[in-house]
Amino acid sequence: MPLEKITVTDEQDRFVAPNPITIAQARFEKGAYDFCIWDGNRRVGLIALIDMSEHDDLDEIDDPNAAYVWRLLIGQDHQGKGYGKAAMHLAED
Numbered sequence: 517m518p519l520e521k522i523t524v525t526d527e528q529d530r531f532v533a534p535n536p537i538t539i540a541q542a543r544f545e546k547g548a549y550d551f552c553i554w555d556g557n558r559r560v561g562l563i564a565l566i567d568m569s570e571h572d573d574l575d576e577i578d579d580p581n582a583a584y585v586w587r588l589l590i591g592q593d594h595q596g597k598g599y600g601k602a603a604m605h606l607a608e609d
Contacts, residue, residue: 520559522562522589524592524595538562538587538589539562545586546570547569547572548564548566548567548586549565550563550564550565553590553602555599560591560597561603562587562588563585563607564588565583565584566584567583568580569581583607588600588603588604590603
C-alpha cells in the first residue's frame, strides 16, 4: 500500500519545505535527523532536528551543546489535533 503524501494548505505552503526536500537535505547536513510522526499506522507529519555537537559549520551565536528543531510539518488533515505539540515535547526530551 503506497503512503499518502503529506501536504499543508496552499496558504501554509510557503512556510515549510516539502517532506522529500527535508529528507534529502538531511542526508547532506551533518548532525541532521528526520523523523516521521505517526498515529498508529498513519503518517501525520515530519520533524527534523539538528544536533549542533555534530554540526561542522557553527556560527558565533550557535551553542555547540544544543539541538534545535530545523523543520516541523503536520499534514493539513491532521493539524489542530496535538501532533505538533507532542512532537515538540518528544524532541525536547
